[in-house]
Amino acid sequence: MERRTGRDLGLNVRMTAALILLAVLYLPLPIGIVLFGRGWTGSWLLSIGSLAALFVFVCFLPAISERITLASARARVVGEQEEPELDALVQRLAGMADMPAPRIAVADTDVPNSFAAGRSPRDAVVVVTRGLRARLSPQELEAVLAHELTHIVNRDAFVMTLVGAPAMLGRRIFTWLADLPARVEWPAKVIVILAFLYCFFVLLLVWVLYAVATALIMTISRYREYVADRGAALLTGAPEQLQSALQRLTSEMPLIPREDLRAVAGVSALFIVPAEAPAGALEIDPQRMFSSHPPLERRLERLSDLARELGRSVRAAPEEKRRTESHGGPNPRALIAFFCAALYWCFVGSLWLGGGDPFQAAWPMALAWIGGVVLAIQAAGRASAGASGMGFAVGALALLVGPWVLTIAGVFVLFLLGSAGVFG
Secondary structure, eight states, rough: OHHHHOOOOOHHHHHHHHHHHHHHTTTTHHHHHHHHHHHHOHHHHHHHHHHHHHHHHTTHHHHHHHHHHHHHTTTTEEOOTTTTHHHHHHHHHHHTTTSSOEEEEEOOOOOOOOOEEETTTEEEEEEEEEEHHHHSSSHHHHHHHHHHHHHHHHHHHHHHHHHHHHHHHHHEEEHHHHHHHHHHHHHHHHHHHHHHTHHHHHHHHHHHHHHHHHHHHHHHHHHHHHHHHHHHHHHHHHHHHHHHHHHHHHHHOOOOOOOHHHGGGGGGGGSHHHHHOOOSSSSTHOOOOOOOOSSHHHHHHHHHHHHHHTTTTOOOHHHHHHHHHOOOOHHHHHHHHHHHHHHHHHHHHHHHOOOOTTTTTTHHHHHHHHHHHHHHHHHHHHHTTOOHHHHHHHHHHHHHHHHHHHHHHHHHHHHHHHEEEEEE
């Protein structure tokens, strides 16, 4: 399939950036484990053993991420005997794409959607919901499955599974904690509220980690849909079928009960169309702060252009909506992110030049850094969908993340040189 569509440089850059950000943001975890083990036991041997155990965990992280993803979607892997028609269709599309046939999982939900996940392109899984099969024609279902196979070929399904697992796990933990006061009765409710106040900073840290993990997903979730749409249209040779499927799924989504949408909200960024429930008690959910998918009109417009190239009929959104989306729009998050980056370096410069207590500036610096990174990633996603401000978004990320990446790389190089006896 790569020979048909070619490798997309923009998608590869975004996937690399997401994996680098994942490593940078979660690298303090193993360092903290080693320091904690050293301080608690007084032995470097035990602390290094803890790090070795963490390394084993990281090796199994892709498999764990896949299990978390399937559990979040409430999907189970099925065999050829259970779904012979679906298996035959996937086998045929995989043969056309010159790729190994992925496993098939079925989610028993009325939400009409699908997504691809997996540990590697050779060990992937395509998830199809019961609601999707009930609403699409065979031709539309084929187009949707071709879209998911393109995610596997481009390897963004693997990256999204790995990067998205912390966000899915964080969402389940944070949702459980946020809904806990509503589930208990008096007088236990008073105890829970007091515990919330006592553990406020722990809850805030959980929320920040969840928000950052969600922002990492958004670095590639919007752009990758364009690439998969194009790949599906070229694979099937019928862009109008994917257009019809996208329009049908989007129009059906508001009719789905709120409880069903909330049950699969954790994997909404992986779906072919977003499955967002109406706002409920969890108003500060980071997944509501970010747009995980490009606008439908924009996707239909690109498919219409491709259909004209292929000489196919065009089914697109009304011309007025397409014209509105094609011009993009303002992107104030980019300027705010750049302001946060400048504010962060003002704090750093004032501490370096004027001295002062670094602990007093720790919270403002941390908030400026986290806010700048989150807003810059979101602004870059909006810019990739047609809005302005890409330069400010990239500049903010370079100012905030670049020095940390260089520092970590420099420390690693010095460690290798020291181990080799260069300084010795």
